[in-house]
Amino acid sequence: MNRSPSLAANPLISDWLTVEETGTVILRVGKVEIGQGIHTALAQIAVRELGLPPGRLVMAPPSTAVSPDEGFTAGSLSTQVSGPAVQVACAAARRLFTEAAAAKAGVPASSLTVADGDIRTPDGEIVGSYGSLAAHVDLGVEAREPAQVPDGDVQPDLQRIDLPDKIFGRPRFIQDLDLPGMLHARVIRPPFLRAALRDFPEDAPASLPPSVQLVRDGDFLAVLSDREEVAVAAAARLARLAKWEPAEDLPEESGLTAWLRAQPSEMSVLANEQKDPRKRDGTVVRASYSRGLIAHASIATSCALARFDGRLLEVWSHTQGIFLLRRAIADALGMDESDVVVRHVEGAGCYGHNPADDVAFDAALLARRSGGRPVRVLWDRAAELGCGPFASAMTADVSALLGTDGSVSDWTYDVWSNGYMGRPGYAGNPGLLANGYRDGGRPLPPSVDPGPEAGLGSGRNAVPPYAFGSACVATHRVLSMPIRTSAIRSLGAHFNVFAIESFMDELADAAGADPLDFRLARLEDERARAVLSAAADGAGWGRDRDAAAAGGDTGLGLGYARYKNAGAYCAAVAEVEAAESVRVRRIVVAVDVGQVVHLDGVRNQIEGGAIQAVSWSLKEQVRFGRDGITSLDWEAYPILRFSEIPQIDVIVIDRPGHPVLGAGECAAGPVAGAIANGLFAAIGVRVRTLPLTDENVVQAIGWGGTAQSSPVT
Numbered sequence: 001m002n003r004s005p006s007l008a009a010n011p012l013i014s015d016w017l018t019v020e021e022t023g024t025v026i027l028r029v030g031k032v033e034i035g036q037g038i039h040t041a042l043a044q045i046a047v048r049e050l051g052l053p054p055g056r057l058v059m060a061p062p063s064t065a066v067s068p069d070e071g072f073t074a075g076s077l078s079t080q081v082s083g084p085a086v087q088v089a090c091a092a093a094r095r096l097f098t099e100a101a102a103a104k105a106g107v108p109a110s111s112l113t114v115a116d117g118d119i120r121t122p123d124g125e126i127v128g129s130y131g132s133l134a135a136h137v138d139l140g141v142e143a144r145e146p147a148q149v150p151d152g153d154v155q156p157d158l159q160r161i162d163l164p165d166k167i168f169g170r171p172r173f174i175q176d177l178d179l180p181g182m183l184h185a186r187v188i189r190p191p192f193l194r195a196a197l198r199d200f201p202e203d204a205p206a207s208l209p210p211s212v213q214l215v216r217d218g219d220f221l222a223v224l225s226d227r228e229e230v231a232v233a234a235a236a237r238l239a240r241l242a243k244w245e246p247a248e249d250l251p252e253e254s255g256l257t258a259w260l261r262a263q264p265s266e267m268s269v270l271a272n273e274q275k276d277p278r279k280r281d282g283t284v285v286r287a288s289y290s291r292g293l294i295a296h297a298s299i300a301t302s303c304a305l306a307r308f309d310g311r312l313l314e315v316w317s318h319t320q321g322i323f324l325l326r327r328a329i330a331d332a333l334g335m336d337e338s339d340v341v342v343r344h345v346e347g348a349g350c351y352g353h354n355p356a357d358d359v360a361f362d363a364a365l366l367a368r369r370s371g372g373r374p375v376r377v378l379w380d381r382a383a384e385l386g387c388g389p390f391a392s393a394m395t396a397d398v399s400a401l402l403g404t405d406g407s408v409s410d411w412t413y414d415v416w417s418n419g420y421m422g423r424p425g426y427a428g429n430p431g432l433l434a435n436g437y438r439d440g441g442r443p444l445p446p447s448v449d450p451g452p453e454a455g456l457g458s459g460r461n462a463v464p465p466y467a468f469g470s471a472c473v474a475t476h477r478v479l480s481m482p483i484r485t486s487a488i489r490s491l492g493a494h495f496n497v498f499a500i501e502s503f504m505d506e507l508a509d510a511a512g513a514d515p516l517d518f519r520l521a522r523l524e525d526e527r528a529r530a531v532l533s534a535a536a537d538g539a540g541w542g543r544d545r546d547a548a549a550a551g552g553d554t555g556l557g558l559g560y561a562r563y564k565n566a567g568a569y570c571a572a573v574a575e576v577e578a579a580e581s582v583r584v585r586r587i588v589v590a591v592d593v594g595q596v597v598h599l600d601g602v603r604n605q606i607e608g609g610a611i612q613a614v615s616w617s618l619k620e621q622v623r624f625g626r627d628g629i630t631s632l633d634w635e636a637y638p639i640l641r642f643s644e645i646p647q648i649d650v651i652v653i654d655r656p657g658h659p660v661l662g663a664g665e666c667a668a669g670p671v672a673g674a675i676a677n678g679l680f681a682a683i684g685v686r687v688r689t690l691p692l693t694d695e696n697v698v699q700a701i702g703w704g705g706t707a708q709s710s711p712v713t
């Protein structure tokens with residue numbers, strides 16, 4: 001396994017492990033469980049290194065009070081960052097316990113082995129155990145680098161430790177959490193990101209039931225009650241009385257693409273390979289692609305609880321960054337970080353910067369007004385779909401010279417987008433929604449983009465993976481936006497790979513080449529070629545592609561990318577039906593995530609990422625008008641239904657001994673590209689606007705859906 005920055009930041013074994021006299025080992029990590037199975041994967045690494053039965057390892061819920069600080073759980077980095085840290089800490093702990101047992105027994109430590117938590121001599125005699133030696137081994141020392149796991153050292157997958165509660169409906173999610181004496185709260189929100197409360201009746205509190213407490217802090221409005229339904233009714237009444245004035249106008253939804261291109265922007269050049277000075281015969285092919293805003297659309301709405309005793313503020317949250325949220329809350333409220341504790345509880349739906357941090361700050365604000373009683377805040381569906389951060393709308397121009405010999409050169413790609421980093425603490429701002437409305441708070445600045453070391457944001461996967469004669473790639477980060485944007489699963493990679501892979505098919509079509517052969521001829525990385533070939537073989541490319549085309553309303557399409565151009569390799573083939581509307585019948589995904597830690601977990605992540613990509617690509621788009629966001633329920637913001645989920649086949653190429661690569665986000669772009677290309681194969685029309693709704697398909701048919709081209713001689 002590769003080295004981990006998490007271990008450098010938290011070097012002591014005791015930062016990660018506690019061994020109890022019962023023989024139970026408690027493992028603490030800073031990466032949070034959000035349904036991706038990371039705690040199961042890390043537990044599998046731990047029990048392997050410790051020689052411990054799985055039933056004697058306990059994963060402690062992440063908390064700023066006891067867990068190592070590992071930053072955000074994001075970017076498909078958990079296994080490759082936290083995994084090596086857990087491996088090193090557990091191997092170092094095993095070594096200390098083995099040495100303690102050897103000293104007690106008077107035998108060489110190298111002669112001892114650990115199995116089922118017992119330390120044994122070569123003849124099987126037990127000379128110690130984790131439990132019996134717990135009081136004698138000091139774990140407050142730095143962990144040292146262990147030997148690498150030998151190739152072929154594969155254990156059966158552990159069963160997912162988070163699933164039994166979910167399957168049997170036992171309380172596990174933050175929405176289930178119930179603290180003694182808890183108050184229920186609802187927040188009254190404006191319909192716009194930047195708005196001021198211009199009219200609110202002074203006698204409004206008198207119209208509320210005696211059991212309801214109204215909290216107003218500047219333009220922040222909320223109600224508290226012992227009973228949730230009373231708080232809901234009171235908030236609805238006050239929402240009808242509150243009059244808001246927007247600070248700036250929203251653009252016209254129909255003109256969003258043009259609006260993005262017209263705004264002031266910050267340009268970043270990601271690739272600038274010089275054009276070949278030799279004059280070539282061929283055709284310059286050009287196309288433009290676009291995508292609307294996307295919501296997180298979690299099935300369960302965001303929730304948080306908080307309690308304040310006059311000094312200590314405790315917050316229970318499904319945030320993806322407990323330490324970053326703690327710093328942001330302390331910053332916003334002028335508190336010492338040591339007086340704020342954030343405890344992670346799973347939420348039913350996440351993957352990206354959804355409103356988890358915002359609702360946590362709502363609860364923190366209100367807990368300071370509740371007389372010491374815990375406060376629970378739950379967002380409603382309209383707030384979840386209308387007030388949380390969105391994935392930015394994006395638009396791109398791409399062109400290339402297609403030579404008469406089939407060569408591709410002079411690739412140029414420009415993409416316009418808002419930033420993808422609006423998480424707590426960005427741009428020197430707490431980054432919490434309610435903080436912009438309260439007295440003395442700071443409004444949210446436009447989102448920024450992560451740097452190259454973090455895999456970029458709007459420029460993620462904008463540099464093509466193919467070998468061309470030259471390539472120039474630039475991002476244009478729009479510096480203003482009256483609609484809030486931030487991170488979503490895969491950030492800009494979903495759109496950029498869709499655009500690049502669509503254009504690769506357009507070039508292949510113009511060259512009269514098979515899309516698979518066209519890509520393979522321009523991929524120099526053998527691991528890239530392997531996943532692309534595996535996906536194509538698994539989908540029956542050639543035979544099934546010809547059969548689908550003969551059917552008249554179905555087609556097969558390809559998509560490929562290496563996530564962040566440095567992470568997991570992923571290729572997808574989609575079988576797309578376009579009879580009455582666009583439907584994905586089947587997806588074959590091949591992935592190379594390096595050494596596989598937990599095979600079932602990898603498959604789960606790829607399947608989930610593919611399903612989400614289908615939903616984004618076919619259905620999801622935030623709608624808005626002069627009155628604010630209008631897609632506030634499931635009818636206005638449809639997502640993929642269970643009946644619409646395609647058959648998904650996942651092919652995992654294991655690379656024992658290679659660095660571990662994350663799996664959670666790599667499928668989004670290739671699946672989107674494969675679907676778009678499958679649609680073209682089915683109907684012969686190129687649809688360059690996501691989502692691939694009936695409306696966008698009809699518009700593409702109206703203008704012919706062909707790329708612009710001009711001959712060069």
